[in-house]
Amino acid sequence: MPGIPNPHAIAALVVTIAMFIGFARGRLSVEIVSLLTIAVIAVGLYFFPLPGTGPTEGLQLAFAGFGHYALITICALMIMGRGLVVTGALEPAARFLERVFKFNLQIGLLVSLVLAMLLSMGVNDTPVLVLLLPIFVTLAARGAMPASKTLIPLNAAVLIGGMATTIGTSTNILVVSIASDLGMPPVGVFDFTPIVLVAALVALPYLWLVMPRLLGDNSVAETGIKRRFSARLRVTEGSMLNGKVLAEILPRLPADIEFHEAPAGLLRPQQRLRMSGPHEALEEALRVLKGEAAPNWVLDRIRRKAQETRQDIVVVEMTVTADSRLIHRTLPSSGIADLYGVAVVGVHRPERLMAAKDQFSEGGDMRFAEGDVLLVMGLPDELQAFARGDSLLTLEGMRELPRRSKAVLSAAIMLGSVGTASVGLLPIAIAALGGAILMFVTGCVKFDRVGRALSAKVIVLIAASIAIGRIVDDSGAAQWLGQLLAYGLQYLAPAAVLAAIMLFVTVLTNFASNATAATVGTPIAFAIAAQLGLPPEPLILAVLFGCNLCYATPIAYQTNMLIMAEGSYEFRDYIRTGVPLVILMVTTLSIMLVLTYEL
Structure with missing residues (x-):
């Protein structure tokens, strides 16, 4: 039985839970809750530093999110998305989808969700959403479904598709790499694709028919009669x-x-x-x-x-x-x-x-x-x-x-950035920054228009989530939770073990980060497999799937934050729509793992 966690781990868990409650209640704005979280971490670590560190290092941890590559990447992607909009580069694609939506709103949404899933199987999740996001914002402005009703389902479809192959997300590559280092045989690109496709078919009706009904219309209502x-x-x-x-x-x-x-x-x-x-x-x-x-x-x-x-x-x-x-x-x-x-x-x-x-x-x-x-x-x-x-x-x-004279240029810059990141030629952060710089240099985006592309709410939220992820990891809170999980699983049936590991990693990825969940969850799953005499593959896949089930909070993954400003979403929107999807996916994926590996 794991002992009582150290004081820093307890404090990290308390701050995480308090931040979640603050977001969920909605009485304070996202910006205020995020800044308070950063302030509590900074002040706490200044007076009570982590072992082996000084007060100033605690301040660096608390404020590191403002200079973190993830925040810079998201800002750069927002700027490139703005470039596509102001040059009209997305109008052909938007007009095509507009015709589909005009024919039937539901068919238009279904086609979009399936397209998003298929694209993200071969291309990293973030570039796919970056390409689709401004198209659907444009569609909403043209009278199709409101952006608030389409962006969360679209994001979920991208995440589900990215789960289907080892190259779909960087997290998948991380889990497979750690498992290979631990001694598990290499996992092929499409080895677990059939399992995810079955889960996608089960989840698709929820994304298509239920999720939009759970989301309000956050578009600005027209006041009065339009001038003709x-x-x-x-x-x-x-x-x-x-x-x-x-x-x-x-x-x-x-x-x-x-x-x-x-x-x-x-x-x-x-x-x-x-x-x-x-x-x-x-x-x-x-x-x-x-x-x-x-x-x-x-x-x-x-x-x-x-x-x-x-x-x-x-x-x-x-x-x-x-x-x-x-x-x-x-x-x-x-x-x-x-x-x-x-x-x-x-x-x-x-x-x-x-x-x-x-x-x-x-x-x-x-x-x-x-x-x-x-x-x-x-x-x-x-x-x-x-x-x-x-x-x-x-x-x-x-x-x-x-x-419009720069439409082709802005589209080429975006495709070049997405392409180099997708094939692994450049990290997504470098590709996005290079693309944003080219947008400025070529005049696709003006410096005095950058404020329209960026969202202060998203920036502060990302910084707070990075600080929370760091403190949960560095304090030992994540490791203690893993030990507690390993102790309790030895008494469960194999099917329950799979579901518990996946659910644990899902909770961790929604409150810390995908990298933290993968780093902590993969060794624990491998050790549990050896302890219980189970094959390691299904347990490692349970970790991989759990790292991708990041639908329940906006801080879980960078694409969640990308859509937050455009959809005018509140924290509770992610909880209301994401928690049922997490339950549905955990149940379906666990059953498929049990059947596939005959546990």
Whole structure:
């Protein structure tokens, strides 16, 4: 019977449990609980250092998470993901999945989950999720399932797929390597794949049908009615409309786009169409149709200056005030493009002004009136000059247009980083940092936009989880728990031994780290196998599977933290959805191990 753990191990367990309770109750924010955890560890180790260490070494342990390679890796991956979004590199994949989701939301989610599982069997979990994450955030913005309902199931599917081969995760390689050093025969890449595939089939209905229902819709609700902007679209030679009937194109456009007084027959260059729709839908329609809603010369001027000055083109909503010179003028007579170098691509007129008798000129152009909202495209400086010069009030609704000229470049950088990490040419940390640096150097991501890619909550949480993992390991708490487990298992049946080892490693990986669970669990499983006269392979696989069952807390694995900010998840979301999945997987995998190895 193991003795009482040392005081540092007891304190480490108490701090871990207290942090878990703080997260689960949700009365304090994740950031506060994380910072308090780091502070308690730092102060405690300063006054009561670990044996053989000094006070300053305790401070280094507590704050090491802020400089840990795992945190740097996640930040770099977030930056690369941001690069894919702002350059529009993911739009083709997002449009394909969008069509599947439009056909049927449930089928779209099922296809996505299966795709994630298959990809992560041959590619490391983290790069797979990094590739899929911005796609599903984009899909949510386009009206598919909310990101909060898809990202946790998607992450779980990636983790299950990564469990199926030795190359699926770095943790699998670590467990197999330790077991080989202990004397177990080498494990092949696909030796345990059939076991995991059966478990995946059992878990898939839960991921697909149950898990999304356990998650709330954390997307920001629209307040009020969206403004509808009217625009005049000119058909160009390269436009999708050229030589086609309008009815053929409508299914490819957002549902809330409407055409007014559309001409019959085939459309020809230089024809103009009146269309209306919300801000985002109008932008998407203009992109798809490849038409022009403003004079070609001013659009070329804006794009050329954006390239020269390395600035982003933005679209912003501005309202006409009472003292604006635009009142009673039309767009052609206003000289906006000549004076300021910006393009008005749409106008929203409040309903109270729609009945005015003089709202149109003799040429049929709308006269501006107080309260009109203009949708204006240009560079930030020119837009500010336009607002000041013509007494316009800038409203919310600024959107940066994707830098599509760099879409291929950003995709190549991401694929290069993922590829080098997947084949083991470079560690994921180095590959991600190199990719992030290239994103900055090539202008795919701007330095002043980095704050939008990073999440303070995730950064502090990662730092706290790393500190907890270190103190649990260094204090001897993990080793003591392993000894306690080994003592109790000698009285159980082989099937129960497998389940207990897997459950123990699962708990350890959800509160410490995969590496800690693998390092502690593998030797214990090997020793228990020798003590009970059991073959070591199933017990080692129980450890390997348990290290991958990291669904129940956000601190269990880096992909859990990657999705936390994008899905607006709370700690309890992981517990509510992850604990049933852990129970399901432990039960299924234990049964499969018993049947496969005839225990």
